[in-house]
Amino acid sequence: MGVVLLIIDGLGDLPTVGGKTPLQAARKPNLDALARNGITGMLAPLGIGLVPGSDTSHLQLFGYPPEKYYCGRGPLEALGIGLRLRDGDVAFRANFATLKGTEIIDRRAGRIPTKSATMLAKAITSITIDGVEFIFKNSVEHRGVVVARGRGISPAVSDTDPHSKGRMNRCKPLDKSAEAARMANLVNKYSNIVRNILRNHKENVKLEKAGMLKANGLLLRGAGRYSRIESIKERFGISALCIAGGALYKGVARFVGMDVALVRGATATKDTNLSAKVQRALEELKRYDIVFIHIKACDSLGHDGDAQGKKKMIERIDKEVIKPLRKAKVPIIVTADHSTPCSRMAHSGHEVPILLYAEGERKDSVKKFDEISCTGGGLGHLHGRDVMPLLLNLIKKGKMYGS
């Protein structure tokens, strides 16, 4: 039987609920039972005190040091929404936005309905400029991805998305190469062409008539160049399945060669269908060495500063995810990719707790799964790079070094 790697995004926190972290405050009998019957510790995904992004942290936890393997967010998002990338492609995360000239009225086009976005997307699926094809694909609401494919292009260009109100940025080269200069120029041309196409698109006319914001532009960010890397099978000799709602996580999983399960109701929101994800995991554990389950909502609630909501989400995870996994006596590692303290409403460099449970494995004396109790755990203080070797060892897939 394989092992479940459960990553609860942004789980770590600071004492914000009456002097307790949401994890300390939550009623979570099943997580605590796993802690009691397993071995725990603390994890600094990218190193002590360092503030991880979700993408870099997941790469590290999967055994791919981001210093070597991180390709920027764009390609991971593109893979996540199912685009097939080719070596050399440059991908961006893209938002439909409401623009007036270069002024941004709304960075998310009023969170345009996915249906409308899909109609608009059809008009800009593929645009070729100067021999470079720009492929657009939308995902949920205003979200989408742009992939540039062709010769002489570069990911060393700035975002057109200012990440705030104000004006849309002109894309600029970030190094002195001819490719970066050309790429910036192409992106600016592309942005103009897209605006010309979208301006009077009949879907936008409809939206305007309905009193809604038009989606008449795209904002690009997170340029990165894709190239195929060795798969988790090639690197570690194991098979792996990803069960996630969020595109970014599916993207990281595909990037490292995991299979990705499509689970109805896995939405990466606090209303996600946790039971469906767990049921699928329980079925797939017979076929895969690792089933990676990703749960996003705790991170989002941290970003919102909603400590009570985060506590409740943890209680839901305990009941709907941990309980059935525990009942099935599944080998499991539970941890997080980083802390998202509600008091900061942002990622932080605080360690996260980690627990490892499997029948026949070592137990420590820790009785609760939280940011304080696990500092006394038997695994000590781990770096993200330690997780994959621990996991391989757990399932007896570690390769002996020496003889």
Added chain:
Amino acid sequence: MGVVLLIIDGLGDLPTVGGKTPLQAARKPNLDALARNGITGMLAPLGIGLVPGSDTSHLQLFGYPPEKYYCGRGPLEALGIGLRLRDGDVAFRANFATLKGTEIIDRRAGRIPTKSATMLAKAITSITIDGVEFIFKNSVEHRGVVVARGRGISPAVSDTDPHSKGRMNRCKPLDKSAEAARMANLVNKYSNIVRNILRNHKENVKLEKAGMLKANGLLLRGAGRYSRIESIKERFGISALCIAGGALYKGVARFVGMDVALVRGATATKDTNLSAKVQRALEELKRYDIVFIHIKACDSLGHDGDAQGKKKMIERIDKEVIKPLRKAKVPIIVTADHSTPCSRMAHSGHEVPILLYAEGERKDSVKKFDEISCTGGGLGHLHGRDVMPLLLNLIKKGKMYGS
């Protein structure tokens, strides 16, 4: 508000006071309160078991690995006493000494009064030999710095100071380069010229008449080449102020681009004006991201083997430094650059305790700040390189890697 980084030099010790370390034996209600309300751990500044110098350890704690950034003691001392260095300068620590021929009568010229040393220094402020300028500046008592400036010089030369009684050493090249050979030759010429100038200097005549030792020579050690490195602002995006008495610490601080406060009564001795340093820190915390406070005396007392004195100094620090900082609820990290066990009268490779306190941060279950209690702390066992990321994360200045 910024954070105080308090480094108590040589704080760590072994059980020398009735089976307790000076830190365990000391009455220190304020340090213990910070430990109780904060999170603690143990720190190996340069790695487990390794014996740190003060200069290399401070560099590492400031986020500059000494393997890459350490330039030798000379340049740091020179910066510490306010000399402006240029790229390529080779600097030495220098002592006024009492010589008879090449025989050393006193390595410190009887700890010559600073006033007399300043009179003598005027005669040797700048001496040029073969196109290389030798600049001398004295600081306190017998202490001073020599800076060599010019083409074709090298720091790869031996000390003329034997660090013990006996004879003054000839300066020798430490590699086979032409520059090192030339530099050794220049240093020997310089030493002779200095002796000729000082021999019959009227200040020395005066000292002799008063029955005191003459300062008729200079002993050089710790050659190092200065080159400007990226500042703490450039490297980490933060502003920092140093409040220290000792030249070496001010030198390390200037080397990494910290501002240095001049505080009356900060003498780096056990009579230093601790309250003045703390008052200044409290004022400057509004303007700086980090206020680094250095307290030297515990190290000196360790070198003297004075465990009772070290215990008393810790009690003074608790009352005069920690108490007002605690009252002001200042975010703070307290640690040391190394252990200086009284039983060894020298630096050692034993870990030192570290504590981190700020409102809203995690707490562990440790109740006392000492070398044994903090081994159970929530921060675990840290390396010196972890301190700057922890500090940046504490003040929300850590840069996220990834997205």
